[in-house]
Amino acid sequence: DAGVIQSPRHEVTEMGQEVTLRCKPISGHNSLFWYRQTMMRGLELLIYFNNNVPIDDSGMPEDRFSAKMPNASFSTLKIQPSEPRDSAVYFCASTQSAINQPQHFGDGTRLSIL
Amino acid sequence: AQRVTQPEKLLSVFKGAPVELKCNYSYSGSPELFWYVQYSRQRLQLLLRHISRESIKGFTADLNKGETSFHLKKPFAQEEDSAMYYCALSASNSGNTGKLIFGQGTTLQVKP
Secondary structure (H helix, E strand, O other): OOOOOOEOOOOOOOOOOOOEEEEOOOOOEEEEEEEEEEEEOEEEEEEEEEEEEEOOOOOOOOOOEEEEEEEOOOEEEEEEOHHHHHHEEEEEEEOOOOOOOOOOOOOOOOEOOO | EEEOOOOEEEEEEEEOOOOOEEEEEEOOOOOOEEEEEEEOOOOEEEEOOOOOOOOOOOOEEEEOOOOOOEEEEEOOOOOHHHEEEEEEOHHHOOOOOOOOOEOOOOOEEEEE
């Protein structure tokens, strides 16, 4: 298996622009998680899905952030409009939903908002 | 409430010295715990989980329910062990969705 696949790996854009991050989970995994990692705040859970349904989006910082999972093999995290403070590494992870299963992480998207 | 605490933000040791990365958890049931490692600018990777009782790259971790701890240990640190280490707890009150509660992470720096 190729693992969790995220795109793009790097994104540099100007503030105010729309940013879309993409994630393909491991085939057969039915839970998907979006995290944000910064030096100041560490690893933060933004939102997660189970069987394509959003379960908890309490970590989404503002209405500018939205996430979708239209099918079992694809999810997007969108920021509109983007701001410099959104600069971070965004990770996607997936797992089979069971209590003792680990999450598998993608390589992340390094986002810089100028 | 379920919580994972890693009290040290940074741990710096010399090569060959023993290492112990601390992890304490708060959980009312029977915990499932993991250690993840993140090398510089890479993804988080599963290092080990307590249910497996295995040793990976010389690291071990023992669950101590009395002290609610799951400390990560290695007898002789190597420079290539320098990385960020996260302790994580499987959150059973999430309805078995696979959610993990992560600690704040500890950066291990192994000096030559």
